[in-house]
Amino acid sequence: AQSVTQLDSQVPVFEEAPVELRCNYSSSVSVYLFWYVQYPNQGLQLLLKYLSGSTLVKGINGFEAEFNKSQTSFHLRKPSVHISDTAEYFCAVSDRGDYKLSFGAGTTVTVRA
Amino acid sequence: GAVVSQHPSWVICKSGTSVKIECRSLDFQATTMFWYRQFPKQSLMLMATSNEGSKATYEQGVEKDKFLINHASLTLSTLTVTSAHPEDSSFYICSGEREIVHNEQFFGPGTRLTVL
Numbered sequence: 001a002q003s004v005t006q007l008d009s010q011v012p013v014f015e016e017a018p019v020e021l022r023c024n025y026s027s028s029v030s031v032y033l034f035w036y037v038q039y040p041n042q043g044l045q046l047l048l049k050y051l052s053g054s055t056l057v058k059g060i061n062g063f064e065a066e067f068n069k070s071q072t073s074f075h076l077r078k079p080s081v082h083i084s085d086t087a088e089y090f091c092a093v094s095d096r097g098d099y100k101l102s103f104g105a106g107t108t109v110t111v112r113a
Numbered sequence: 114g115a116v117v118s119q120h121p122s123w124v125i126c127k128s129g130t131s132v133k134i135e136c137r138s139l140d141f142q143a144t145t146m147f148w149y150r151q152f153p154k155q156s157l158m159l160m161a162t163s164n165e166g167s168k169a170t171y172e173q174g175v176e177k178d179k180f181l182i183n184h185a186s187l188t189l190s191t192l193t194v195t196s197a198h199p200e201d202s203s204f205y206i207c208s209g210e211r212e213i214v215h216n217e218q219f220f221g222p223g224t225r226l227t228v229l
Binding site: 004009036041042043044045046049090099100101102103104105106 | 117119145147154155156157206208210218219220221222223
């Protein structure tokens with residue numbers, strides 16, 4: 001079984017500043033890793049995913065994440081945020097060969113002008 | 114593409130009644146659909162996994178007789194909350210996995226259930 005810890009429940013950030021959302025996971029097997037974004041009153045949208053290969057993954061809307069196996073982390077970053085990036089962000093993990101997702105508690109990002 | 118809809122978006126019902134929530138994949142065929150429950154300020158918890166034409170697989174602790182799941186076609190799954198009670202009030206979210214794109218779930222907008 002896997003578990004996901006998102007270390008920051010809320011992240012306030014000014015517009016055009018960088019942001020990093022931290023995610024750590026635990027699993028006894030190899031995993032796939034995901035970041036999802038949830039805008040108010042909307043469903044979850046996939047930002048990016050790591051399945052294999054390069055540990056630096058680029059996603060939509062200028063986001064990227066780096067898989068660090070030794071630290072069991074998958075932190076999400078964006079060099080310059082916009083007001084429209086205000087949303088809830090979820091890190092998720094699934095065991096390889098099992099498509100069930102385990103989610104972290106979420107990080108609320110609030111971007112201020 | 115890969116849009117999932119849910120209906121209704123919110124529902125209020127009296128304790129003891131049953132509520133049906135529909136989840137539809139609008140532009141793709143979902144071989145597998147998932148149902149999640151999300152409490153305020155908390156994460157999504159997987160309730161069950163359903164494959165078209167077969168019985169759903171429920172996660173530990175989820176009452177299958179209370180949360181009835183039907184996956185009648187590749188584009189429709191329904192969740193029925195039977196004899197709902199206030200503790201069933203929650204945000205219910207479904208997702209569909211597209212046939213040719215494994216490891217990616219497409220999520221619906223969720224249904225807010227309030228049981229009085």
